[in-house]
Amino acid sequence: MGRRDPFAELDMVATLDESARYAADELRVALTWTRRSAEATQCYADDLVFHLPQVHAALSAGRIDPAKARVFWHHLHGLAARHVESICAALLPHAGRLTTGQLAARLARAVIAVDPDRAREQYERAVTERSVIAYLNPDGTVTLTATGLPADEAAAACERIHHLATQIKRAGHPATLDQIKADVTLGLLNRRFDHMTTTQIITAMTSDVESGQAPANTDHAGQPATPTQPSTSTQASSPTPPSQSTPPDIPAGPRPGP
Structure with missing residues (x-):
């Protein structure tokens, strides 16, 4: 379809030296594809054959x-x-x-x-x-990716993340290495680890785990708590003040592939 001559007679089979101008549009209508998908598929098919x-x-x-x-x-x-x-x-x-x-x-x-x-x-x-792209996944999480990075600098960045994650894992963090790498990457990007040394980053990551486990350990060690009436203080009933800064909207759905 991409190489057929649209002006040929009905009883003739004629082809063009190049793809027809509206070949991708015909493909798009026939298969109900997006314009980007139709153009990419038409380009691939033409290259592969010719x-x-x-x-x-x-x-x-x-x-x-x-x-x-x-x-x-x-x-x-x-x-x-x-x-x-x-x-x-x-x-x-x-x-x-x-x-x-x-x-x-x-x-x-x-x-x-x-x-x-x-x-x-x-x-x-x-x-x-090169660019940085963030998009919302169907499960509500976000994919954050950078493309077109210089190979040497990207390799150095990956090595630093892997080295930090390995040290945190050895310090007793229970998450998998991949999970720790994701947390380290996010902490480096959202400025949580600004001005921290490697030792301080390791301490901060392991402290988060220990503080999260402390309440559970305390509950098991002590006696069951006596039920109490809910607090009616002004502080408890007042709404939480809104944040002063609102993060930018993240577009939903992955970017369409070529």
Whole structure:
């Protein structure tokens, strides 16, 4: 549908050299997709058939699955035809025995090897488009992510979070390492740990756990409390004063993928 000639006679099958101008719109109407999804799918299909014929042939023959075809497209999209052919000849015979992660790593190395200038341009362009995104999940939690970060600085940030979380875990924190990493990341970003040393951060995290367990331990150790009448003091009945600052709204739902 993307390459058919919309002005051809009804009894003719005619194709275009490029995708039809409104191909994605027709796909969008026929399948009731969003514009972004229709355009992304049309671009992928056109590239796979006309620019990555080796990958399309392997997918059609069942030698690779759709997920691996997507990995090839992601790394080879826009690459010169001669480079696509050489990389596909080297990796397609082995793709069926690789995971998508292993395949992606090999493709990334191969692309850098055949066209290092293009790889550098892609990296620099991605860094200029770096951003931080937060969106509300269906369960009410929030996903906070940063994209397009410089590789060396991101690696240093991840190493610091992992190192802090490991020390907190060794200090007796009962949560999993991933949970502690999430708490440490949030504390570093929301300024809770501002001006704290590593030792102070560890103490603050473990103290939170101990203070949360203290009331439970006290209740078990003592006698059952005698019921009392609810307090009628002015302080108890007065409403809680509103916060002076309101956090920004977080958009609901994940960002649509390409």
